[in-house]
Amino acid sequence: MILFWLLLLGIFTYFIVRRSVANVTKTPVWLLWLVMMMPAFIWTGWAIFNPNDQQIPLLLLLLPFVVSSFTYLLLVQRGRIAQPAAAAQPETQAATRPVLQAISREEETHLQNCFPWSVYYLQNIEHKPQALICKGQLRASPDLAYKTIAENVKGYFADRFLVVFQEGLSGKPFFALVPNPQAKAVDNSAKQAPITRPLLALALLGATLLTASMAGALMANPSLDRPSFSALQTGLPYALALLAILGSHELGHYLAARYYRIKATLPYFIPVPPLLAFPFGTFGAFIQIRSHLPNRKALFDVGIAGPLSGFIVTLPILLWGLAHSTPLPLSKESGLFNFESFQPAASLMLALLSKLALGSALSPETALRLHPVAIAGCLGLVITALNLMPVGQLDGGHIVHAMFGQRRGATIGQIARLLLLGLVFVQQAYMLWAILLFFMPVVDEPALNDVSELDNRRDFLGLLALALLIMIILPAPNAVTQFLF
Secondary structure, eight states, X not given: OXXXXXXXXXXXXXXXXXXXXXXXXXXXXXXXXXXXXXXXHHHHHHHHHOTTOOOOOHHHHHHHHHHHHHHHHHHHHHTBOOOOGGGGXXXXXXXXXXXXOOOOHHHHHHHHHTSOTTTEEEEEEEEOSSOEEEEEEEOSOHHHHHHHHHHXXXXXXXXXXXXXXXXXXXXXXXXXEEEOTTHHHHHTGGGSOOSOOHHHHHHHHHHHHHHHHHHHHHHHOTTOSSOOHHXXXXXXXXXXXXHHHHHHHHHHHHHHHHHTTOOBOOOEEEEOOOOSSOTTSEEEEEOOBOSOOOBHHXXXXXXXXXXXXXXXXXXXXXXXXXXXXXXXXXOTTOBTTOTTSBOGGGSHHHHHHHHHHHGXXXXXTEEEEOOHHHHHHHHHHHHHHHHHXXXXXXXXXXXXXXXXXXXXXXXXXXXXXXXXXXXXXXXXXXXXXXXXXXXXOOOOOOOXXXXXXXXXXXXXXXXXXXXXXXXXXXXXXXXHHHHHO
C-alpha cells in the first residue's frame, strides 16, 4: 500500500513541478522532481525498514523537508530564465498569459473613455507584455464599477479582452485587460469540441460501477479470488453508496457552475480494478471548468457546492453502514484507515456518528470491523475533508479565497499546510496529505471580479465548512470520549 501511494505521489508531484516552474527555469524538471520527492523517499524508507513501527523522529520528519524545500528554491533561482520585469509582476499573473498585441493611440483613447470618472477615476495605463494595467481610484461599489467598465470595454473592443478586477499588493483595486484566449474560438464556434460528452460520462460511470462492485465483493468476502456475477451483487451496495457520494459531490459543482452559466464538463468517474495496494475500485470523479468564474460569489458557490452535497449524501450512508458494522476489541493495529479494526475516536466526527449509530454497543475500548457501506461512507468523509483543505485550487482554497481575498487566502493556505504537518505528530495517517499539500500552489486563480466581497450568509456557510473540516480531521478529545462512552 505504501509503495502504491509513493508512486501516486511521484506522478502527481512531477506534473505539479512541470506545470509550475518548467517555463521559468532551465533546471531539468527531473532534478527538481527528485529534490521534492526526497523527503517522501526518506519517510517511506523509515516506514518500510522500521521493524518496531515506531513513530518517526521529529528531526527525521522536519530536516528532509527543510533541506528539500531550500534546495528546490535554490535550483529554481539558479536556472531562472530572464524575463521582462513587467511579465513577472505577481499582481497581473502575466507569466501564464499570451502576449498582448499593442493598441493604437486611438484605441487607448477609447479605453480611457471606458472608465467614467464617477465610477473609477483612471489615473494611468501601464502597457505590459501580457496585459494593460489600468490604475486609479475606485469611486463606486466594486460590483457597479466592474459591470460598468466591463460593458464599456466590450462595447469598444468586443471579445478582444478579458477584464479582470483585482486588488494590488498595496490593497488598491486595479483593472487588468488581458487577451481573451477564446476570442478566435467565438468566431469559429462550429469547430469547437463539445463541452459535455454524455456517452463518455455514461461509459465511465458504467465501468466504475463494475470495478467498485468488484471491490465491494472483495471487501464483503476477502477469500474470493475472482468475483463471479453473483458475488458482484454482494458488492453492489458498496458501489452504489460510493458512486452516490462521489457523484453528488461533482454534481454539486456542475449544477452550481451551470447556474452561473460557467462552461463545465459533466462529472467523469475514474474506474480502476481493485488492487491489493488500492482496493477501492475508483480513483474518484472530477469535472473541468472551461471558462472564467465571474466573481467571488460564483467562486464560493461553485467551491462549496461539491463538499456540502457530498457530505449531505454521506451522512445517511455512513450512519447505516456504521449501524451494520461489527464491534470488536481495540488493538494496537486499530486506526483511522484500518477498516478491519477501525478506531472511531481517531476522528471527532466519526466518534459522534459511531455513537449515534451504535449507541451502548460502542465503548472506549471498542473498534469496528466496518461494513462495506460504512467504508464507502468513511471514504466520503475523507474526500470531503481533503477537498475542504483551504489550499490553492482545492474546494477549501476556493472558499477562503472567496471569503478573504486572493492574498489572504494564500496566507491561510500556508498556515493550513503547517498546521497539518503538526497534526502528523498526533495522527501519522495524515502524512501523505501533508506532503501533497506542500506540493500544491497556494495561490488560487482570480475571478474576473476578484474585489467584490461576499455577503454575511456566505461567510457563515464558509466558516461552517471549515468547522466541518476540523471535526473530521481532529481526533476526539478525551473529554468528548468520556462524555460519549
